[in-house]
Amino acid sequence: MSLSVFGKWVASVQDDVLDRRDRHVDDISAVRRELFDAAPARVRSGFRWMMPAVALVSAAAALVLVIYLVDTSGDAPATVSAPVASHFTPAANDWISVTEEAGRVVRFADQSTVALQQGANARVLSEKEHAVHFLLEQGSARVQVVHFSDTRWRMDVGPYKVNVIGTTFDISWDPDARFFQLSLIEGKVEVFGPMISDGRLISTKETFRSWVGEGRIEISSDDISNAVADDVRAVPEPFAKGSRTSSPVRRPVASPEVTGSSWADLNRQGRFTEVLAEAESRGLPETLAERSAGDLLALADAARLLAKWDIAFASYNALRDRFRGTGSAATAAYSMGRIYFDNRGDYASAARWLETYLRESGGVGTLQREALGRLVEACQKSGDTAGAQASARKYLVQYPGGPHAGIAASVLSN
Amino acid sequence: MYRAGGPERKMVLLSIVDNLPSRAPRVPFIGDDEALAIALKAGQPGAREALYDRYAPHVRRVIVRTLGTNADLQDHLHNVFIEAFSATSGIRDGSKLKAWLTSVTVYTAIAHIRRRVRRRWLVFAPPEELPPIPVPGLDEEKRQALTQVYEVLDRMPIRERMPFTLRVIDGMPLQEVADACEVSLATIKRRIDKARHRFMVMARNYPLLEELIEQEGRWRIE
Numbered sequence A: 001m002s003l004s005v006f007g008k009w010v011a012s013v014q015d016d017v018l019d020r021r022d023r024h025v026d027d028i029s030a031v032r033r034e035l036f037d038a039a040p041a042r043v044r045s046g047f048r049w050m051m052p053a054v055a056l057v058s059a060a061a062a063l064v065l066v067i068y069l070v071d072t073s074g075d076a077p078a079t080v081s082a083p084v085a086s087h088f089t090p091a092a093n094d095w096i097s098v099t100e101e102a103g104r105v106v107r108f109a110d111q112s113t114v115a116l117q118q119g120a121n122a123r124v125l126s127e128k129e130h131a132v133h134f135l136l137e138q139g140s141a142r143v144q145v146v147h148f149s150d151t152r153w154r155m156d157v158g159p160y161k162v163n164v165i166g167t168t169f170d171i172s173w174d175p176d177a178r179f180f181q182l183s184l185i186e187g188k189v190e191v192f193g194p195m196i197s198d199g200r201l202i203s204t205k206e207t208f209r210s211w212v213g214e215g216r217i218e219i220s221s222d223d224i225s226n227a228v229a230d231d232v233r234a235v236p237e238p239f240a241k242g243s244r245t246s247s248p249v250r251r252p253v254a255s256p257e258v259t260g261s262s263w264a265d266l267n268r269q270g271r272f273t274e275v276l277a278e279a280e281s282r283g284l285p286e287t288l289a290e291r292s293a294g295d296l297l298a299l300a301d302a303a304r305l306l307a308k309w310d311i312a313f314a315s316y317n318a319l320r321d322r323f324r325g326t327g328s329a330a331t332a333a334y335s336m337g338r339i340y341f342d343n344r345g346d347y348a349s350a351a352r353w354l355e356t357y358l359r360e361s362g363g364v365g366t367l368q369r370e371a372l373g374r375l376v377e378a379c380q381k382s383g384d385t386a387g388a389q390a391s392a393r394k395y396l397v398q399y400p401g402g403p404h405a406g407i408a409a410s411v412l413s414n
Numbered sequence B: 001m002y003r004a005g006g007p008e009r010k011m012v013l014l015s016i017v018d019n020l021p022s023r024a025p026r027v028p029f030i031g032d033d034e035a036l037a038i039a040l041k042a043g044q045p046g047a048r049e050a051l052y053d054r055y056a057p058h059v060r061r062v063i064v065r066t067l068g069t070n071a072d073l074q075d076h077l078h079n080v081f082i083e084a085f086s087a088t089s090g091i092r093d094g095s096k097l098k099a100w101l102t103s104v105t106v107y108t109a110i111a112h113i114r115r116r117v118r119r120r121w122l123v124f125a126p127p128e129e130l131p132p133i134p135v136p137g138l139d140e141e142k143r144q145a146l147t148q149v150y151e152v153l154d155r156m157p158i159r160e161r162m163p164f165t166l167r168v169i170d171g172m173p174l175q176e177v178a179d180a181c182e183v184s185l186a187t188i189k190r191r192i193d194k195a196r197h198r199f200m201v202m203a204r205n206y207p208l209l210e211e212l213i214e215q216e217g218r219w220r221i222e
Helices: A004-020 A027-036 A041-046 A048-071 A262-268 A274-282 A283-289 A293-305 A309-320 A328-344 A347-360 A368-381 A385-398 A404-413 B033-042 B046-067 B072-087 B094-121 B140-154 B158-169 B174-181 B183-201 B207-213
Strands: A103-107 A113-116 A123-127 A131-145 A152-157 A160-172 A179-193 A197-203 A208-209 A216-223 A249-251 B011-014
Touching: A004 B140, A004 B158, A004 B183, A027 B046, A027 B072, A048 B011, A103 A262, A123 A293, A152 A249, A197 A208, A197 A216, A197 B174, A262 A274, A274 A283, A274 A293, A283 A293, A283 A309, A293 A309, A309 A328, A309 A347, A328 A347, A328 A368, A328 B207, A368 A385, A368 A404, A385 A404, B033 B046, B033 B094, B046 B072, B046 B094, B046 B158, B072 B094, B094 B158, B140 B158, B140 B183, B140 B207, B158 B174, B158 B183, B174 B183, B183 B207
Parallel strands: A103 B011, A131 A152
Antiparallel strands: A103 A113, A113 A131, A123 A131, A131 A160, A152 A160, A160 A179, A179 A197, A179 A208, A208 A216, A216 A249
């Protein structure tokens, strides 16, 4: 098919993926709720009938909280306890130094909270219209920010700046050890600072750690089982330095450096000649005897695409000898079938290698359809009528709408 | 009310009720794109919701075309509209609201790709590079082909990748592609030609893609 037709095919597959996805996930509605609704979506949609009761309970809880606060903070300085104006900015001197074992919670009227642990020093740097700027100078905190589409939350924690959307996370900074940690429980944040000056999105269940003094960072995906306290007054369990690193079940995250050979990467960039040059500089016999299956396949493919048939065949055969029974060996058989078919016009040999691929891939290879279709053609062109009809029947059963269906049908009709 | 003080107090309360966005029910916006653009610039209640309701499916489709189906669609959809809401002052022609939003989507996708490229030196892969979530019922060959298409695209220059995905995959008219990428028609044609050629060359290293494109028996660059 032409590239334009191929593009349309890609779009149709993507649309199919979206259709299937829409049966399970409603992206549009989910994001709409996130953008425009303040209350958690599941309460608003699933428990709408409970809203009056929830409102009543919330009002009662708020009243109890206010009474509690008035009762426990009666000695607040007059300059600080005055009613907040609409553009009130807490003064830079409003330090919050937490010495109590139970910690302390900074609560905002939009239900956002910062639960500071014992030993934490913090302050609200500014609270402008629709924007909050919070500084955690040292210590640990659990932060719960309720998302509004036009409010902005930013936290400065040690040398890091954290842009917060709607989210819950644990964050800590130890200035002595110069150690920063952020564990996302829910939502996402963007972190800027040393070694990630361009920013890094941290998503749910990811933990970002930075040993600033050592110039080292780590991002891991953790299973965090700690439930988020519904009552914002309830300070979460202490998460002292180091405790979080041992408790979660670590799930290794794939490293891009180990997913493929460097020759395969060069091939993907179209740098086939460099692959060949490197193989030849090391000595072809040594390369064929020592390199991995991935490298041999990459070398063979590079040679095939550069029409260096002798190197291509030598590499494919070495791969099949050294890695017998593997998927790479089967792929090598298919590739040799293609060379015989496309470049040499030797259809009998092509048919033999295509049959080998079909046999060795056990019916699960990604090139099954193409191999079977080419086999129909190869048998037909080599004069193997019986073979062509057998493979054509098989093809039409498995791929009645496949690209070789027309050829297969004509083989059977003749 | 704001209460704060010394270490002996257990709670600090910040009341910023007056600064919170209104939660009052909003009147649905009624009007065409030009009216909506004016409403957006004026910060009229309901305008943002109207923009979202009108174009969220289009934005999601452009995200899928430019970044693939393995991308975190909700994250990107969210980010595009956050970006759009903060950039409404840049709407020049209300009748081209959709084109403007497409360009915001492309801009956001480009920013995402650039960030991802810069992060590649990290030891751990970012979530978008992890194996894709299986789509129930989707043919394995199709899934692999989609993955490989975006592997090839990931290795193309962004200025070629974006027009290629919008034109070749989405089938967007050339002028709209040029508008979305904010370049002239001549430039976009040149870039698409280069992108087509580059894609064909690079896709040859993926047997499955090669087979799919080559089903008529030969390579053809249009």
